[in-house]
Amino acid sequence: MKLLKFTYFFVFLLLLTFTTSKLSAQCTAQQPPELSGDTICGSGSVTLEVQGSEVSWFDMETGGNLLDTGNIFVTPVLTETTSYFVTLGGSEETDLETPALFGSTFPGNMIEIVALENVEILSFEVYLTTSTNYEIYYKQGSFQGFEQTPSAWTLVGSAFVTANPQDILTPVPIDVNVSIPAGDNYSFYLTSTSGNVQRYTSGTGLGNIHVQDDNIQLLEATGNQYPFTNPLSPRRWSGKINYIQNCQTDPVEAEIIVSPFPETNITSADTTVCGGIVFQAGSDKDVVIWNDQITDSLFEVNTSQLVTVLAENVYGCISRDTIDVTVNPVPVVDLGADIEICGGPVFVDAANEGADFMWSDGSNSQILEATESNVYTVVVTNEFNCSATDSINLLIKEKPELTVNQPEESFCDDDPVFNLNQLVTPIGGIYQGFGVTSNNFNPSFTGPGEYQVIYTVQSLTNDCFSRDTIRIVVDNCTFIGEADFSESELKIYPNPASDYFIIEENSGESIKNIYISDIKGRVIESFALNNYFTEHTIQVNHLAPGEYFVITESSGKLQVSKLIIRR
Structure with a gap:
């Protein structure tokens, strides 16, 4: 009888041990790899290499595509800056199963999982008395205080569950796929939508460890009516948690900078220019060397010479080029200041004898004869086919019309005073000369000889005037x-x-x-x-x-x- 009691006690101890701790599969944690980026000039491929095991290469830090595995990764030919991410270590799929404890049934349970290592919860298996519609919710942190707050929870999914016999675990066909970082805790609400079909038992204390392994702890929580009502605690859930232990290191980035070569902006062909040319190479941040002398990005060439340029950007990408520049002279064209004049024509000399001329009025001689007010522009092209241009504004104002008739015969020195208005049209102007008083000429005052009388008439519309000469001969009679x-x-x-x-x-x-x-x-x-x-x-x-x-x-x-x- 004593032996039988001892046997029962030993079995009880084994069962008690199973309910508090379970060994799980382990993966080996590694330190993040050492990895640096690189620079490519123009385009090309880079070989990346790290030390460690279970090496995986991705194109994004999270959620990216797996590009390759192994310690060495050769990128494709890159034409633009690209980042790659590498991790060490892998993951192991395992589970944590509770004892099959059946004290009562209820629609659902809230459970709380504490992650001791990085894990990803994949799915759950439960004990059901009958098939049912099923829902799974989760929230970050503890469930306590949120047992009846649906808005604090996120629905993972819903499905119809076909139950196994009630003493056999039934997989819930809902993919959970919730990752829990090491040190964090997440809560899950596993519930039937149609009655008391989920089996569980009473607990020993809310928040006590129900079962654990090296990666996660399952805490005692509550039983709940659907949906989010009538919480009962403490309760111990019966079932299995399927999860992945994630032993991957955090992704390490390698940025491959693809830098274009600096622009020299020099064509491969030699060139002939008129007057000079300004070359520009690189940018403000580049080092540019013209003809073996460091200058800024601009280089002015005014004489014929061989031009060499080297441009290096901040990534060490270098461009070189050479060009032979022939500089031909440009005509010097200076038409002078603008002209305001009374009466025309006006003659404007563009100089540069022997060149080709094209004036804006269509004429093509060196000297422009202008009779009308206008802005006149000339293009002068020399023997090197180099051209220059200049403009001049000519304001040619109209002079008053003036007609002066010369005396038909000479005067005697004893003739009376002669009215000069008889000789001019229009009258009203000013007479100037020896022997002139107002508009009269007195031959007896001048005596014999030849005399000139200047007649000037002012315009009524501008400041222009016209002038002519009257020639008078006085004879000694x-x-x-x-x-x-x-x-x-x-x-x-x-x-x-x-x-x-x-x-x-x-x-x-x-x-x-x-x-x-x-x-x-x-x-x-x-x-x-x-x-x-x-x-x-x-x-x-x-x-x-x-x-x-x-x-x-x-x-x-x-x-x-x-x-x-x-x-």
């Missing part, structure tokens, strides 16, 4: 009256004359000067004689037919004879 007509010793023949006449001084004195005047006494021809002969031939074929006076001067004596010219 008074000396004819001093000549001796009655005692003339002159002999003129032929008279009438046609083309010439001969004059003789009968007194024997030589003639010094001969004058021919019109009938009014105005001298129209004069001859100074140096040979002192007494006979002279005078050509008159250029004089109009009519009556004339011939006056001779000899030894201070004036003699006059009438001459008639006929043809």
